[in-house]
Amino acid sequence: MKHIMPPTPFALEISGLVKRFDRPAVDGLDLTVRTGEFYALLGPNGAGKTTTLRMVAGLLRPDAGAIKVAGIDALADPVAAKQIMAWISDEPMIYDKLTPREYLEFVAGLWGIAPALAEERAQELLSWLDLAPHAHERCEGFSKGMRQKVALAGALVHDPRLIILDEPLTGLDAGSARQVKSVLRERVNAGGTIIMTTHILEVAERMADRIGVIAHGKLIAEGTLEELRLQAGRTNGGANDGASLEDTFLALVAEQAQAA
Amino acid sequence: MTLAPGTAVWFARHESRLGWRDWLSMITAGRRERLRRVVIAILVFAVFMHFVAYWMVGRYADAPIDKPMLVTITASILLSWFLMISQAMESMTRAFYSRSDLDLILASPVAAQRLFAVRIATVAISVAMMAIPLAAPFIDILVVRGGLRWMGAYGLIVAMGAAAAALAVGFTVALFRIIGPKRTRLVAQVVAAVIGAAFVIGLQVAAILSYGTISRISVLQSSAALAHAPDLGSIVWWPARAAMGDWLALIGVLAVSFALLVVAIALVSPRFGEYAVAAAGAAASRVSQTGRQSAFKKTSPRRALRRKEWTLLRRDPWLVSQTFMQMLYLIPPAVLLWRSFDDGNGAYNLLVPVLVMAAGQLAGGLAWLAISGEDAPDLVATAPVPASFILRAKVEAVLGVIAVVFAPMVAVLAILSPWHALVASGGIVIATTAATAIQLWFRSQAKRSQFRRRQVSSRVATFTEAFSSIGWAATAAVASVSLVLAIAPALIALLVVAGAWIMSPRMAAA
Numbered sequence: 001m002k003h004i005m006p007p008t009p010f011a012l013e014i015s016g017l018v019k020r021f022d023r024p025a026v027d028g029l030d031l032t033v034r035t036g037e038f039y040a041l042l043g044p045n046g047a048g049k050t051t052t053l054r055m056v057a058g059l060l061r062p063d064a065g066a067i068k069v070a071g072i073d074a075l076a077d078p079v080a081a082k083q084i085m086a087w088i089s090d091e092p093m094i095y096d097k098l099t100p101r102e103y104l105e106f107v108a109g110l111w112g113i114a115p116a117l118a119e120e121r122a123q124e125l126l127s128w129l130d131l132a133p134h135a136h137e138r139c140e141g142f143s144k145g146m147r148q149k150v151a152l153a154g155a156l157v158h159d160p161r162l163i164i165l166d167e168p169l170t171g172l173d174a175g176s177a178r179q180v181k182s183v184l185r186e187r188v189n190a191g192g193t194i195i196m197t198t199h200i201l202e203v204a205e206r207m208a209d210r211i212g213v214i215a216h217g218k219l220i221a222e223g224t225l226e227e228l229r230l231q232a233g234r235t236n237g238g239a240n241d242g243a244s245l246e247d248t249f250l251a252l253v254a255e256q257a258q259a260a
Numbered sequence: 261m262t263l264a265p266g267t268a269v270w271f272a273r274h275e276s277r278l279g280w281r282d283w284l285s286m287i288t289a290g291r292r293e294r295l296r297r298v299v300i301a302i303l304v305f306a307v308f309m310h311f312v313a314y315w316m317v318g319r320y321a322d323a324p325i326d327k328p329m330l331v332t333i334t335a336s337i338l339l340s341w342f343l344m345i346s347q348a349m350e351s352m353t354r355a356f357y358s359r360s361d362l363d364l365i366l367a368s369p370v371a372a373q374r375l376f377a378v379r380i381a382t383v384a385i386s387v388a389m390m391a392i393p394l395a396a397p398f399i400d401i402l403v404v405r406g407g408l409r410w411m412g413a414y415g416l417i418v419a420m421g422a423a424a425a426a427l428a429v430g431f432t433v434a435l436f437r438i439i440g441p442k443r444t445r446l447v448a449q450v451v452a453a454v455i456g457a458a459f460v461i462g463l464q465v466a467a468i469l470s471y472g473t474i475s476r477i478s479v480l481q482s483s484a485a486l487a488h489a490p491d492l493g494s495i496v497w498w499p500a501r502a503a504m505g506d507w508l509a510l511i512g513v514l515a516v517s518f519a520l521l522v523v524a525i526a527l528v529s530p531r532f533g534e535y536a537v538a539a540a541g542a543a544a545s546r547v548s549q550t551g552r553q554s555a556f557k558k559t560s561p562r563r564a565l566r567r568k569e570w571t572l573l574r575r576d577p578w579l580v581s582q583t584f585m586q587m588l589y590l591i592p593p594a595v596l597l598w599r600s601f602d603d604g605n606g607a608y609n610l611l612v613p614v615l616v617m618a619a620g621q622l623a624g625g626l627a628w629l630a631i632s633g634e635d636a637p638d639l640v641a642t643a644p645v646p647a648s649f650i651l652r653a654k655v656e657a658v659l660g661v662i663a664v665v666f667a668p669m670v671a672v673l674a675i676l677s678p679w680h681a682l683v684a685s686g687g688i689v690i691a692t693t694a695a696t697a698i699q700l701w702f703r704s705q706a707k708r709s710q711f712r713r714r715q716v717s718s719r720v721a722t723f724t725e726a727f728s729s730i731g732w733a734a735t736a737a738v739a740s741v742s743l744v745l746a747i748a749p750a751l752i753a754l755l756v757v758a759g760a761w762i763m764s765p766r767m768a769a770a
Contacts (some may be wrong), residue, residue, distance in 0.1 A: 057642050059638060075692060079644045083644035084645060086642070087639075089638055093638050093639055095572060095636060097571070097572050106555065106567075106568050107639065109561060109563065109564025109567075110561045110565070110643035110644065111644060112560070115555065115557060117554060118556050122556070138575070146349040
């Protein structure tokens with residue numbers, strides 16, 4: 001994996017982001033993620049996590065607000081922003097009738113990567129994710145874990161600076177989950193930035209440099225686990241010292257629910 | 261009334277509730293508030309069809325039972341029955357391979373064979389229920405004009421449904437045993453598609469080879485056909501006689517059909533579970549090695565998209581069979597073209613609209629697959645290329661397939677009659693563009709596997725696409741003779757396309 005030099009201090013800057021469906025899904029959200037950071041976005045169901053990330057990836061148009069990806073205005077110049085990021089959802093969207101290798105060739109073609117470079121990266125990724133023995137099999141018979149690994153390989157083949165993952169570990173067995181986590185950690189070590197939503201709080205606790213908690217479309221807390229404990233403890237009279245992320249998260253969400 | 265769980269009646273109620281809700285969802289495209297409008301539309305259509313039926317069959321209501329009449333009715337029955345068998349095979353394949361509730365049922369302690377018996381019977385009922393609304397206007401007119409004896413036709417449809425389901429079950433199970441569950445799904449679906457079209461195409465080809473015309477009636481009413489037809493007392497005519505009110509014949513046909521269905525249920529339902537488990541195993545172990553390792557090719561995003569569309573289409577034989585169903589209907593005109601090499605008759609005027617119509621229909625199906633049937637929409641939407649660029653590449657993929665399919669026929673036509681080839685080319689380009697544009701305006705996100713139900717998502721798109729193809733085919737037919745006269749049908753076709761544009765969701769949202 002090539003080392004990625006951080007070109008800007010912030011991989012993602014979101015300000016005043018608003019999206020309404022029947023009710024406000026994202027309600028004036030401000031969020032900043034530093035380059036080279038592993039950022040976990042947590043929140044209860046319907047908090048607005050996926051909606052936020054889909055707007056960043058260019059899959060939804062916000063009603064108001066601004067999104068900058070590595071300093072590029074993603075709303076004014078979506079093509080330039082997309083060039084340096086990758087999106088992976090919980091339901092791996094791949095083509096059943098293509099092989100992993102063909103899928104990676106297609107993705108590399110979409111991102112305009114030189115064939116020789118793309119092929120080298122594809123082979124590296126397929127080996128890394130234990131997909132090499134299946135490189136010439138069509139994806140239609142693959143398990144959920146294998147499909148998710150193919151999608152992950154597709155996201156990495158164009159060497160993105162920002163990777164956005166929406167519940168990437170849902171439905172994966174322990175072995176596949178560990179592989180995915182290891183690949184993500186490697187990306188961050190190489191200077192890449194990762195933003196991930198997850199309901200598996202243990203994963204966020206172990207992997208994330210910083211954690212953001214979102215509820216009712218607003219960021220209600222942010223920081224390292226220690227900082228979150230402090231924020232949650234403030235309302236509990238310091239009762240959260242040494243608490244797990246799960247306890248801290250639930251305390252923060254309960255506090256927000258009471259305030260609302 | 262409380263039914264004992266696990267009994268056949270209890271399963272029948274379960275199946276009928278699911279079937280009813282599925283049907284409602286299909287006709288309303290999942291929006292219950294549309295139900296009233298849909299019912300009104302169905303009633304209006306039914307009234308219209310009764311007028312059409314009056315015009316087509318009203319004069320035959322009092323016709324005597326003679327050979328020409330029996331030949332024509334038997335051919336119509338066979339045509340319908342082939343379509344019913346095709347539909348029943350489709351349903352049976354889905355019953356074996358669709359997992360929906362099979363895991364739940366097979367894992368439960370109830371006697372699953374009762375459910376499977378009900379499920380096979382349901383196929384028979386659903387096939388008959390699909391045929392009845394189509395046949396009803398014709399039967400009703402015959403009853404009104406010719407008397408109650410024609411009510412026998414309704415009984416015949418029920419018998420045809422039972423026999424079609426029995427044959428479909430037998431054929432699918434035979435395929436399971438001969439070629440295994442892995443290949444059965446595809447083969448059964450392709451065979452179902454071919455059976456549906458085979459009879460009508462066969463008649464047309466026979467008509468062309470014998471009489472140089474595409475009309476099926478000419479074969480049925482020919483002296484050769486009548487001379488080879490069995491005597492009036494033959495058992496072959498029982499279905500036709502049953503339809504015409506011969507109650508003895510009707511009882512005979514019903515008895516044979518239900519006996520077939522009962523035998524099929526008795527033989528297959530105890531082993532249905534085994535087949536379903538085998539089908540699941542085949543799906544789980546689906547490993548297709550594809551090609552040898554070749555180096556990544558230099559490409560642009562546009563070329564990558566086009567190539568992806570073509571590869572996906574090529575590798576899904578079922579989709580190919582569904583999409584290219586229209587191509588089967590090109591066989592008769594192709595035969596007509598081949599004959600024209602010998603005698604040079606004036607059949608080109610007939611060929612041109614058929615080619616244009618087929619191109620429009622094929623383009624509509626392909627455009628849906630390429631534009632709406634995207635299995636990785638997020639991937640394509642997050643690619644660093646403008647959305648218009650992606651759409652353009654997908655449209656190019658559609659046009660490429662149309663060019664490959666129709667170019668050879670137009671080339672042959674160009675040798676025979678350059679003028680007709682020119683008109684056909686123009687018509688194919690316009691019909692293809694119109695069908696693709698309609699699919700663009702009505703695009704929605706769907707899985708490619710939903711292709712079979714694509715008509716449900718937008719009936720406006722479906723009807724305007726069909727009427728546009730018919731309009732451009734008519735324009736091409738008239739243009740073959742006179743360009744000036746072609747202005748009128750061209751304007752009508754343009755109006756249809758403009759109407760689609762005005763009614764499209766994007767225009768409505770603007």
